[in-house]
Amino acid sequence: MPDEPPGELAFLRSELDRQLRWYSKRRKRDKRKAFGLRLSTVLLSAAISVLLGLRNLGGYADLFADIALGLGALITVLAAADAFFSHRELWILRTHTVRDLEDISRDLRYCMSKDLPEDALKRDVERIYGELNRAIARDSKNWDRLRAPAATQPKE
Template sequence: IALVLGASITVINALDAFYDYRSLWIRRTVNLARLKNLKREMDFYSTGAKPGEYEYDQITKFKNSLNQILQDDLKEWLKLRSGAGDQSEINSQV
């Protein structure tokens, strides 16, 4: 029994170190806050605009903001997976 428990604890610790749940939770919380902020800005904009009269420049800014949030999330995920990693390698993958 002790051997099985010892092996189980080792596997659990290895999984925890590999996935780093706390760091993932913090990063996902930050991303969620950024996405909620973007949605709030879009809702505010759409409330003040007449239907069908949306400005192309503003819609493009919203799209660029969304793309930036998703790109930052991907960079952070790749950085987490590669350890400290080489930043130039991460940038070339994105």
């Protein structure tokens, strides 16, 4: 790694932009999946209510009851998938990480706008790089905590 700040600065800018893109993409994906699972269960629950209400139509009572039973089972599977994959919690976690990275990016842009001597710029770049590493480590730790089985999670 070169000693001059412009090389370190270029690396930091590139790495920060890469991490922001990656975490933003993951956040959108998790939001989309969380929304899809939640909306699916709500729509299927509503469909069950309608089907059970339509059972009084002549000759279709058993068919509607069977479809409602199948939809109820599907809701159970979707709820289990939602609980297992925790897309909503991942979306929230990634949102916090993206906000942290945006704050770091703003700090870096501010640092770059100042007319600093080379040694002061290098110190700021090192400090901001440390913040970037801490934000990523915090996300990783929170992801591990979210994924750990409930029995192995530390008591707070």
